[in-house]
Amino acid sequence: MLNEEPRLRIGDFDVLSSGVVLIPRSQPIDFEFMFDPSAPNREPMILRIVFEKDPTTESGRYSEKTRSDVFEGESKRGKFQGLRLVNFLPALGRGSKGPLEVGTFNGRKLLFSFWSTPLGKTTIQLQYTFLLGREVGNG
Secondary structure: OOOOOOOOEEOOEEEEEEEEEEEEOOOOEEEEEOOOOOOOOOOOEEEEEEEEOOOOOOOOEOOOOOOOOEEEEEEOOEEEEEEEEEOOOOOOOEEOOOOEEEEEEOOEEEEEEEEEEEEOOOEEEEEEEEEEEEEOOOO
16 A cells, blocks of 8 residues: 555656646636745745736737746735736637746756636636756756
8 A cells, every 4th residue: 555646757857746726717826835844945935827818819928938927926925926828718728838947946947837728707727737857056
């Protein structure tokens, strides 16, 4: 009998978390990660995902390379990094073409991949996976 969940790997990446969540369309979603308790900075890392509609275009957009859709803010739980997903709700869904680098977690690159699907007019189904990549150097 197993006492732990299996360790999941995709290529060179460790799967940190994966799941499906239903979100009211008007609400952002915050993913909160707690750092290693022995780390000097014990505040959680928060990634906020915001879905927006741009009526001037049909194409979906997230610009991790130019960072135009990345923003920072503060909530009751602490500071967060946000990712704005524009026009990600066509009838059949839309998602990332590959993992997006969204920060570092416990000294490793943190990556995020997703697929979003509208459920009626009020709800979004978000399928997500967080991956841990290579260690980040201290210099």
